[in-house]
Amino acid sequence: SQELEQSPQSLIVQEGKNLTINCTSSKTLYGLYWYKQKYGEGLIFLMMLQKGGEEKSHEKITAKLDEKKQQSSLHITASQPSHAGIYLCGADIKWKSSGDKLTFGTGTRLAVRP
Amino acid sequence: DTEVTQTPKHLVMGMTNKKSLKCEQHMGHRAMYWYKQKAKKPPELMFVYSYEKLSINESVPSRFSPECPNSSLLNLHLHALQPEDSALYLCASSPTEGQVKLAKNIQYFGAGTRLSVL
Numbered sequence: 001s002q003e004l005e006q007s008p009q010s011l012i013v014q015e016g017k018n019l020t021i022n023c024t025s026s027k028t029l030y031g032l033y034w035y036k037q038k039y040g041e042g043l044i045f046l047m048m049l050q051k052g053g054e055e056k057s058h059e060k061i062t063a064k065l066d067e068k069k070q071q072s073s074l075h076i077t078a079s080q081p082s083h084a085g086i087y088l089c090g091a092d093i094k095w096k097s098s099g100d101k102l103t104f105g106t107g108t109r110l111a112v113r114p
Numbered sequence: 115d116t117e118v119t120q121t122p123k124h125l126v127m128g129m130t131n132k133k134s135l136k137c138e139q140h141m142g143h144r145a146m147y148w149y150k151q152k153a154k155k156p157p158e159l160m161f162v163y164s165y166e167k168l169s170i171n172e173s174v175p176s177r178f179s180p181e182c183p184n185s186s187l188l189n190l191h192l193h194a195l196q197p198e199d200s201a202l203y204l205c206a207s208s209p210t211e212g213q214v215k216l217a218k219n220i221q222y223f224g225a226g227t228r229l230s231v232l
Contacts (some may be wrong), residue, residue, distance in 0.1 A: 031216065033221075042118075042204055043157070043223040088156055101170070102221060104156035 003027065004089055004105035012111045013079050021074045021108045023089030029069045033090040033102070045089065046074075076110075084112045117141075120205050120224035127197060128232050135227045136204030138187040145169075145211035146188040147221060148180060149204040157204055163188060164211040193229045202226045 005024045013019050023032070029052055035043040047056045049065035049072060056063055060077045076083055089105040117137045127133050137146065137164035145164045162170035163182040177199075179191040188205055206221040 029137065031219075033220070040202060040226070041122075042225040043206075045222060048220060050189060101159055103159075107154075107156055 004091060006007065006087075006089060006105040006108045007095070008108060010109040010111075012113065014113050015080060016078055019076050019079055019110070021087050021110075023072045023074070023105050025070050025091060029065065029091050031092050032065050032072045033073055034063050034072070035090060035104075037083065037086040037088060037107075051088065057101045069105055079110075079112045081112045081114055084110055086110070118207055118222055118224035120203075120207055120227050122227060123225065124230075126227045126230045126232065127192065127195065129197070131195075131204075132191070132193045134192065135190040135203055135205075135229075136214060137207075137224055138186055139207040139222075140186055141184075141207065141209075141222070143207035143209050143222075144185060145208045145219070146182060147206040147208075148188070148190055149206065149223075151202040151204055151226070153201075162189075169211055192229075195229075197231050200229055200231045202228055 003026055007022045011019060032112045033048050034046040045052055046061060047058055047063050051054060051061055052067045052069040053064055054065045062075045063072060065072045072089060074087060087108045087110060090102045124135060149164050150160050151157040156222040159172050160174045161180045166182045166185055177194050181189040183219045204226045205224045208219045208221045210219055211221055
């Protein structure tokens, strides 16, 4: 079963519009990551949230981790064509009895119309 | 500088070929990772090396053979692959391996190698 669900799966917005992407977990989240991936390319680290209620911003992108630490949201203000790509959340899932593994969400494909 | 370099960018191979993917980082990171990503799916972990020793093998078929010759290099040797192995192979590195919730273990990714098996 998928442990991290993202919504929406895909999104098309007009340039200049705001948008929000959600990442929901069935378990308490620790160390929630947001990455961006251009189609067919590598992942670019955006930001990491560690504590419930934490909020971080980078340029026009803001991410929050909710109080119960089971959901994170990524908000883009005044979207631009450069924001287009696939947004992936990632979190640690216990791997057997030791060590941690970064597991990714289902991804959200964003297109921005000029 | 958070650069992870992967070569080649594209690779086409037959099912009887032997090829290798290469990954390099000069950030002093001691953990390196191989992920496999199929179209429209998230990356899935294959292997983790920590201090040049294999730490995690996610039950990957033996036709994939990882190697970490030194702390900066990670290879993935390919032999007798199947067409379903066609995918984007991503390499990543982090300062250390361990608790993902710690900022010191943030993973930085390369651009990937697009592999097609005919």
